[in-house]
Amino acid sequence: MDLSLSRVHFPVTTLGPGRRLGIWFQGCSIRCPGCISADTWGPGQRRLSTAQLLDQITPWLDVADGITISGGEPFDQFDALIRLLQGLRRLSQVDILVYSGYSLEHLDDQLRQANGLIDALISDPYDEALSQTMALRGSDNQRLNLLTPLGRARLGDFERLLMTTDKALDLMFDETGSVWMAGIPRRGDLLRLRDLLQDQGHQLQISAHASRRR
Structure with missing residues:
Protein backbone atom coordinates (compact mmCIF):
# COMPACT_ATOMS: atom_id res chain seq x y z
CA MET A 1 0.00 0.00 0.00
CA ASP A 2 1.54 3.29 -1.14
CA LEU A 3 1.06 6.69 0.46
CA SER A 4 1.97 10.25 -0.44
CA LEU A 5 4.30 11.55 2.26
CA SER A 6 5.27 15.12 3.04
CA ARG A 7 7.88 14.59 5.74
CA VAL A 8 8.89 12.74 8.89
CA HIS A 9 10.71 14.25 11.84
CA PHE A 10 12.01 13.22 15.26
CA PRO A 11 11.85 14.61 17.84
CA VAL A 12 8.71 16.77 17.76
CA THR A 13 7.95 18.30 21.16
CA THR A 14 5.03 20.63 20.34
CA LEU A 15 2.29 18.26 19.11
CA GLY A 16 1.60 16.16 22.16
CA PRO A 17 3.45 14.99 25.25
CA GLY A 18 7.10 13.98 25.22
CA ARG A 19 9.54 13.52 22.35
CA ARG A 20 7.34 12.41 19.49
CA LEU A 21 7.75 11.00 16.01
CA GLY A 22 5.93 13.32 13.60
CA ILE A 23 4.54 11.98 10.30
CA TRP A 24 2.96 14.41 7.81
CA PHE A 25 0.83 13.07 4.95
CA GLN A 26 0.86 14.96 1.64
CA GLY A 27 -2.43 16.01 0.06
CA CYS A 28 -5.53 17.68 1.50
CA SER A 29 -9.00 18.09 0.01
CA ILE A 30 -10.26 20.35 2.84
CA ARG A 31 -7.82 23.27 2.40
CA CYS A 32 -8.84 25.50 5.31
CA PRO A 33 -8.17 29.22 4.64
CA GLY A 34 -5.14 30.39 6.61
CA CYS A 35 -3.74 26.88 7.04
CA ILE A 36 -0.05 27.05 8.01
CA SER A 37 0.59 23.79 6.13
CA ALA A 38 -0.69 24.79 2.69
CA ASP A 39 2.50 23.27 1.26
CA THR A 40 0.96 19.86 2.08
CA TRP A 41 -2.24 20.44 0.06
CA GLY A 42 -1.06 19.20 -3.33
CA PRO A 43 -0.52 15.55 -4.24
CA GLY A 44 3.26 15.77 -3.96
CA GLN A 45 5.85 13.60 -5.63
CA ARG A 46 7.18 11.52 -2.74
CA ARG A 47 5.36 8.20 -2.77
CA LEU A 48 6.49 5.14 -0.88
CA SER A 49 4.95 2.02 0.55
CA THR A 50 3.84 1.82 4.15
CA ALA A 51 6.36 -1.00 4.58
CA GLN A 52 9.19 1.29 3.39
CA LEU A 53 8.07 4.07 5.72
CA LEU A 54 7.83 1.72 8.70
CA ASP A 55 11.31 0.42 7.95
CA GLN A 56 12.71 3.97 7.82
CA ILE A 57 11.16 5.09 11.11
CA GLY A 71 -0.77 16.61 7.12
CA GLY A 72 -2.18 17.38 4.72
CA GLU A 73 -5.21 15.25 5.55
CA PRO A 74 -4.39 11.71 6.71
CA PHE A 75 -7.95 10.46 6.19
CA ASP A 76 -7.80 11.37 2.50
CA GLN A 77 -5.46 8.36 2.23
CA PHE A 78 -7.47 6.17 4.56
CA ASP A 79 -6.34 2.74 3.33
CA ALA A 80 -2.68 3.76 3.68
CA LEU A 81 -3.40 5.36 7.07
CA ILE A 82 -4.94 2.13 8.40
CA ARG A 83 -2.01 0.08 7.12
CA LEU A 84 0.45 2.51 8.73
CA LEU A 85 -1.42 2.49 12.05
CA GLN A 86 -1.46 -1.30 12.10
CA GLY A 87 2.28 -1.37 11.51
CA LEU A 88 2.93 1.23 14.20
CA ARG A 89 0.92 -0.82 16.69
CA ARG A 90 3.01 -3.89 15.91
CA LEU A 91 6.25 -2.00 16.43
CA SER A 92 5.46 0.30 19.36
CA GLN A 93 3.22 0.67 22.40
CA VAL A 94 3.33 4.48 22.58
CA ASP A 95 0.28 6.71 22.08
CA ILE A 96 -0.82 7.74 18.58
CA LEU A 97 -2.37 11.19 18.05
CA VAL A 98 -3.91 12.01 14.66
CA TYR A 99 -4.91 15.45 13.34
CA SER A 100 -7.81 15.71 10.88
CA GLY A 101 -9.75 18.58 9.36
CA TYR A 102 -12.85 16.39 9.13
CA SER A 103 -15.48 16.46 11.85
CA LEU A 104 -15.77 13.55 14.26
CA GLU A 105 -19.20 12.78 12.83
CA HIS A 106 -17.88 12.66 9.26
CA LEU A 107 -15.25 10.12 10.33
CA ASP A 108 -17.68 7.78 12.08
CA ASP A 109 -17.20 4.83 9.69
CA GLN A 110 -13.44 5.30 9.41
CA LEU A 111 -12.99 5.44 13.18
CA ARG A 112 -14.94 2.22 13.60
CA GLN A 113 -12.51 0.56 11.20
CA ALA A 114 -9.56 2.11 13.07
CA ASN A 115 -10.92 1.05 16.47
CA GLY A 116 -8.04 0.83 18.95
CA LEU A 117 -5.44 2.11 16.48
CA ILE A 118 -5.85 5.84 17.22
CA ASP A 119 -5.54 6.91 20.84
CA ALA A 120 -6.52 10.55 20.36
CA LEU A 121 -7.89 12.59 17.47
CA ILE A 122 -7.91 16.34 16.95
CA SER A 123 -10.92 16.79 14.66
CA ASP A 124 -12.73 19.54 12.75
CA PRO A 125 -11.48 22.15 10.25
CA TYR A 126 -9.27 25.04 11.23
CA ASP A 127 -11.23 28.33 11.34
CA GLU A 128 -9.01 31.40 11.29
CA ALA A 129 -11.96 33.61 12.34
CA LEU A 130 -12.32 31.87 15.71
CA SER A 131 -10.36 32.27 18.92
CA GLN A 132 -7.33 30.13 19.69
CA THR A 133 -7.34 29.44 23.43
CA MET A 134 -7.16 25.63 23.72
CA ALA A 135 -4.07 23.43 23.92
CA LEU A 136 -3.01 21.52 20.77
CA ARG A 137 -5.64 23.28 18.63
CA GLY A 138 -5.41 25.98 15.98
CA SER A 139 -8.97 27.22 16.58
CA ASP A 140 -11.43 26.64 19.39
CA ASN A 141 -13.96 24.72 17.28
CA GLN A 142 -11.50 21.85 17.01
CA ARG A 143 -12.07 18.95 19.39
CA LEU A 144 -9.69 16.69 21.28
CA ASN A 145 -11.28 13.23 21.15
CA LEU A 146 -9.78 10.69 23.56
CA LEU A 147 -10.52 7.31 21.99
CA THR A 148 -8.66 4.76 24.14
CA PRO A 149 -7.55 4.37 27.76
CA LEU A 150 -3.99 5.12 26.62
CA GLY A 151 -5.21 8.28 24.90
CA ARG A 152 -7.01 9.41 28.05
CA ALA A 153 -3.95 8.71 30.18
CA ARG A 154 -1.46 10.41 27.88
CA LEU A 155 -3.47 13.30 26.43
CA GLY A 156 -6.31 13.89 28.85
CA ASP A 157 -4.38 16.73 30.48
CA PHE A 158 -4.49 18.65 27.19
CA GLU A 159 -8.23 19.27 27.50
CA ARG A 160 -7.41 22.72 28.87
CA LEU A 161 -6.58 26.29 27.99
CA LEU A 162 -3.25 27.23 26.47
CA MET A 163 -0.38 27.63 28.90
CA THR A 164 2.86 29.56 28.47
CA THR A 165 4.72 26.28 27.91
CA ASP A 166 2.45 25.50 24.94
CA LYS A 167 3.60 28.59 23.06
CA ALA A 168 6.55 26.96 21.34
CA LEU A 169 7.48 25.73 17.88
CA ASP A 170 9.93 23.08 16.70
CA LEU A 171 12.26 23.97 13.83
CA MET A 172 13.15 21.21 11.39
CA PHE A 173 15.67 21.14 8.56
CA ASP A 174 15.47 18.78 5.58
CA GLU A 175 18.14 17.57 3.19
CA THR A 176 17.48 20.46 0.78
CA GLY A 177 18.14 23.08 3.46
CA SER A 178 14.48 24.02 3.81
CA VAL A 179 13.28 24.96 7.28
CA TRP A 180 9.96 23.63 8.58
CA MET A 181 8.02 24.41 11.72
CA ALA A 182 6.04 21.95 13.83
CA GLY A 183 3.53 23.07 16.40
CA ILE A 184 0.52 25.34 16.72
CA PRO A 185 1.64 28.95 16.22
CA ARG A 186 -0.34 31.73 17.82
CA ARG A 187 -2.11 34.13 15.50
CA GLY A 188 0.43 36.54 14.09
CA ASP A 189 3.50 34.54 15.16
CA LEU A 190 4.59 33.81 11.59
CA LEU A 191 4.02 37.39 10.51
CA ARG A 192 6.17 38.59 13.40
CA LEU A 193 8.87 36.10 12.45
CA ARG A 194 8.71 37.22 8.81
CA ASP A 195 9.07 40.87 9.80
CA LEU A 196 11.97 40.09 12.12
CA LEU A 197 13.83 38.20 9.39
CA GLN A 198 13.12 40.86 6.79
CA ASP A 199 14.55 43.49 9.11
CA GLN A 200 17.77 41.44 9.06
CA GLY A 201 17.81 41.10 5.27
CA HIS A 202 16.27 37.61 5.02
CA GLN A 203 13.17 36.41 3.17
CA LEU A 204 10.50 34.13 4.60
CA GLN A 205 7.79 32.50 2.45
CA ILE A 206 4.86 31.35 4.57
CA SER A 207 2.50 28.82 3.02
CA ALA A 208 -0.46 30.14 5.03
CA HIS A 209 -0.26 33.39 3.07
CA ALA A 210 -0.18 31.58 -0.26
CA SER A 211 -3.28 29.60 0.75
CA ARG A 212 -5.36 32.77 0.92
CA ARG A 213 -4.60 33.48 -2.75
CA ARG A 214 -5.77 30.09 -4.03
Missing part, protein backbone atom coordinates in the same frame (compact mmCIF):
# COMPACT_ATOMS: atom_id res chain seq x y z
CA THR A 58 11.78 1.94 13.18
CA PRO A 59 14.99 3.30 14.81
CA TRP A 60 13.05 6.36 16.05
CA LEU A 61 10.20 4.25 17.37
CA ASP A 62 12.58 2.69 19.87
CA VAL A 63 13.10 6.07 21.57
CA ALA A 64 9.89 8.00 20.82
CA ASP A 65 7.46 8.81 23.64
CA GLY A 66 4.54 9.10 21.22
CA ILE A 67 3.54 9.46 17.56
CA THR A 68 1.69 12.35 15.93
CA ILE A 69 0.23 11.99 12.42
CA SER A 70 -0.86 15.12 10.58
Whole structure:
Protein backbone atom coordinates (compact mmCIF):
# COMPACT_ATOMS: atom_id res chain seq x y z
CA MET A 1 0.00 0.00 0.00
CA ASP A 2 1.54 3.29 -1.14
CA LEU A 3 1.06 6.69 0.46
CA SER A 4 1.97 10.25 -0.44
CA LEU A 5 4.30 11.55 2.26
CA SER A 6 5.27 15.12 3.04
CA ARG A 7 7.88 14.59 5.74
CA VAL A 8 8.89 12.74 8.89
CA HIS A 9 10.71 14.25 11.84
CA PHE A 10 12.01 13.22 15.26
CA PRO A 11 11.85 14.61 17.84
CA VAL A 12 8.71 16.77 17.76
CA THR A 13 7.95 18.30 21.16
CA THR A 14 5.03 20.63 20.34
CA LEU A 15 2.29 18.26 19.11
CA GLY A 16 1.60 16.16 22.16
CA PRO A 17 3.45 14.99 25.25
CA GLY A 18 7.10 13.98 25.22
CA ARG A 19 9.54 13.52 22.35
CA ARG A 20 7.34 12.41 19.49
CA LEU A 21 7.75 11.00 16.01
CA GLY A 22 5.93 13.32 13.60
CA ILE A 23 4.54 11.98 10.30
CA TRP A 24 2.96 14.41 7.81
CA PHE A 25 0.83 13.07 4.95
CA GLN A 26 0.86 14.96 1.64
CA GLY A 27 -2.43 16.01 0.06
CA CYS A 28 -5.53 17.68 1.50
CA SER A 29 -9.00 18.09 0.01
CA ILE A 30 -10.26 20.35 2.84
CA ARG A 31 -7.82 23.27 2.40
CA CYS A 32 -8.84 25.50 5.31
CA PRO A 33 -8.17 29.22 4.64
CA GLY A 34 -5.14 30.39 6.61
CA CYS A 35 -3.74 26.88 7.04
CA ILE A 36 -0.05 27.05 8.01
CA SER A 37 0.59 23.79 6.13
CA ALA A 38 -0.69 24.79 2.69
CA ASP A 39 2.50 23.27 1.26
CA THR A 40 0.96 19.86 2.08
CA TRP A 41 -2.24 20.44 0.06
CA GLY A 42 -1.06 19.20 -3.33
CA PRO A 43 -0.52 15.55 -4.24
CA GLY A 44 3.26 15.77 -3.96
CA GLN A 45 5.85 13.60 -5.63
CA ARG A 46 7.18 11.52 -2.74
CA ARG A 47 5.36 8.20 -2.77
CA LEU A 48 6.49 5.14 -0.88
CA SER A 49 4.95 2.02 0.55
CA THR A 50 3.84 1.82 4.15
CA ALA A 51 6.36 -1.00 4.58
CA GLN A 52 9.19 1.29 3.39
CA LEU A 53 8.07 4.07 5.72
CA LEU A 54 7.83 1.72 8.70
CA ASP A 55 11.31 0.42 7.95
CA GLN A 56 12.71 3.97 7.82
CA ILE A 57 11.16 5.09 11.11
CA THR A 58 11.78 1.94 13.18
CA PRO A 59 14.99 3.30 14.81
CA TRP A 60 13.05 6.36 16.05
CA LEU A 61 10.20 4.25 17.37
CA ASP A 62 12.58 2.69 19.87
CA VAL A 63 13.10 6.07 21.57
CA ALA A 64 9.89 8.00 20.82
CA ASP A 65 7.46 8.81 23.64
CA GLY A 66 4.54 9.10 21.22
CA ILE A 67 3.54 9.46 17.56
CA THR A 68 1.69 12.35 15.93
CA ILE A 69 0.23 11.99 12.42
CA SER A 70 -0.86 15.12 10.58
CA GLY A 71 -0.77 16.61 7.12
CA GLY A 72 -2.18 17.38 4.72
CA GLU A 73 -5.21 15.25 5.55
CA PRO A 74 -4.39 11.71 6.71
CA PHE A 75 -7.95 10.46 6.19
CA ASP A 76 -7.80 11.37 2.50
CA GLN A 77 -5.46 8.36 2.23
CA PHE A 78 -7.47 6.17 4.56
CA ASP A 79 -6.34 2.74 3.33
CA ALA A 80 -2.68 3.76 3.68
CA LEU A 81 -3.40 5.36 7.07
CA ILE A 82 -4.94 2.13 8.40
CA ARG A 83 -2.01 0.08 7.12
CA LEU A 84 0.45 2.51 8.73
CA LEU A 85 -1.42 2.49 12.05
CA GLN A 86 -1.46 -1.30 12.10
CA GLY A 87 2.28 -1.37 11.51
CA LEU A 88 2.93 1.23 14.20
CA ARG A 89 0.92 -0.82 16.69
CA ARG A 90 3.01 -3.89 15.91
CA LEU A 91 6.25 -2.00 16.43
CA SER A 92 5.46 0.30 19.36
CA GLN A 93 3.22 0.67 22.40
CA VAL A 94 3.33 4.48 22.58
CA ASP A 95 0.28 6.71 22.08
CA ILE A 96 -0.82 7.74 18.58
CA LEU A 97 -2.37 11.19 18.05
CA VAL A 98 -3.91 12.01 14.66
CA TYR A 99 -4.91 15.45 13.34
CA SER A 100 -7.81 15.71 10.88
CA GLY A 101 -9.75 18.58 9.36
CA TYR A 102 -12.85 16.39 9.13
CA SER A 103 -15.48 16.46 11.85
CA LEU A 104 -15.77 13.55 14.26
CA GLU A 105 -19.20 12.78 12.83
CA HIS A 106 -17.88 12.66 9.26
CA LEU A 107 -15.25 10.12 10.33
CA ASP A 108 -17.68 7.78 12.08
CA ASP A 109 -17.20 4.83 9.69
CA GLN A 110 -13.44 5.30 9.41
CA LEU A 111 -12.99 5.44 13.18
CA ARG A 112 -14.94 2.22 13.60
CA GLN A 113 -12.51 0.56 11.20
CA ALA A 114 -9.56 2.11 13.07
CA ASN A 115 -10.92 1.05 16.47
CA GLY A 116 -8.04 0.83 18.95
CA LEU A 117 -5.44 2.11 16.48
CA ILE A 118 -5.85 5.84 17.22
CA ASP A 119 -5.54 6.91 20.84
CA ALA A 120 -6.52 10.55 20.36
CA LEU A 121 -7.89 12.59 17.47
CA ILE A 122 -7.91 16.34 16.95
CA SER A 123 -10.92 16.79 14.66
CA ASP A 124 -12.73 19.54 12.75
CA PRO A 125 -11.48 22.15 10.25
CA TYR A 126 -9.27 25.04 11.23
CA ASP A 127 -11.23 28.33 11.34
CA GLU A 128 -9.01 31.40 11.29
CA ALA A 129 -11.96 33.61 12.34
CA LEU A 130 -12.32 31.87 15.71
CA SER A 131 -10.36 32.27 18.92
CA GLN A 132 -7.33 30.13 19.69
CA THR A 133 -7.34 29.44 23.43
CA MET A 134 -7.16 25.63 23.72
CA ALA A 135 -4.07 23.43 23.92
CA LEU A 136 -3.01 21.52 20.77
CA ARG A 137 -5.64 23.28 18.63
CA GLY A 138 -5.41 25.98 15.98
CA SER A 139 -8.97 27.22 16.58
CA ASP A 140 -11.43 26.64 19.39
CA ASN A 141 -13.96 24.72 17.28
CA GLN A 142 -11.50 21.85 17.01
CA ARG A 143 -12.07 18.95 19.39
CA LEU A 144 -9.69 16.69 21.28
CA ASN A 145 -11.28 13.23 21.15
CA LEU A 146 -9.78 10.69 23.56
CA LEU A 147 -10.52 7.31 21.99
CA THR A 148 -8.66 4.76 24.14
CA PRO A 149 -7.55 4.37 27.76
CA LEU A 150 -3.99 5.12 26.62
CA GLY A 151 -5.21 8.28 24.90
CA ARG A 152 -7.01 9.41 28.05
CA ALA A 153 -3.95 8.71 30.18
CA ARG A 154 -1.46 10.41 27.88
CA LEU A 155 -3.47 13.30 26.43
CA GLY A 156 -6.31 13.89 28.85
CA ASP A 157 -4.38 16.73 30.48
CA PHE A 158 -4.49 18.65 27.19
CA GLU A 159 -8.23 19.27 27.50
CA ARG A 160 -7.41 22.72 28.87
CA LEU A 161 -6.58 26.29 27.99
CA LEU A 162 -3.25 27.23 26.47
CA MET A 163 -0.38 27.63 28.90
CA THR A 164 2.86 29.56 28.47
CA THR A 165 4.72 26.28 27.91
CA ASP A 166 2.45 25.50 24.94
CA LYS A 167 3.60 28.59 23.06
CA ALA A 168 6.55 26.96 21.34
CA LEU A 169 7.48 25.73 17.88
CA ASP A 170 9.93 23.08 16.70
CA LEU A 171 12.26 23.97 13.83
CA MET A 172 13.15 21.21 11.39
CA PHE A 173 15.67 21.14 8.56
CA ASP A 174 15.47 18.78 5.58
CA GLU A 175 18.14 17.57 3.19
CA THR A 176 17.48 20.46 0.78
CA GLY A 177 18.14 23.08 3.46
CA SER A 178 14.48 24.02 3.81
CA VAL A 179 13.28 24.96 7.28
CA TRP A 180 9.96 23.63 8.58
CA MET A 181 8.02 24.41 11.72
CA ALA A 182 6.04 21.95 13.83
CA GLY A 183 3.53 23.07 16.40
CA ILE A 184 0.52 25.34 16.72
CA PRO A 185 1.64 28.95 16.22
CA ARG A 186 -0.34 31.73 17.82
CA ARG A 187 -2.11 34.13 15.50
CA GLY A 188 0.43 36.54 14.09
CA ASP A 189 3.50 34.54 15.16
CA LEU A 190 4.59 33.81 11.59
CA LEU A 191 4.02 37.39 10.51
CA ARG A 192 6.17 38.59 13.40
CA LEU A 193 8.87 36.10 12.45
CA ARG A 194 8.71 37.22 8.81
CA ASP A 195 9.07 40.87 9.80
CA LEU A 196 11.97 40.09 12.12
CA LEU A 197 13.83 38.20 9.39
CA GLN A 198 13.12 40.86 6.79
CA ASP A 199 14.55 43.49 9.11
CA GLN A 200 17.77 41.44 9.06
CA GLY A 201 17.81 41.10 5.27
CA HIS A 202 16.27 37.61 5.02
CA GLN A 203 13.17 36.41 3.17
CA LEU A 204 10.50 34.13 4.60
CA GLN A 205 7.79 32.50 2.45
CA ILE A 206 4.86 31.35 4.57
CA SER A 207 2.50 28.82 3.02
CA ALA A 208 -0.46 30.14 5.03
CA HIS A 209 -0.26 33.39 3.07
CA ALA A 210 -0.18 31.58 -0.26
CA SER A 211 -3.28 29.60 0.75
CA ARG A 212 -5.36 32.77 0.92
CA ARG A 213 -4.60 33.48 -2.75
CA ARG A 214 -5.77 30.09 -4.03
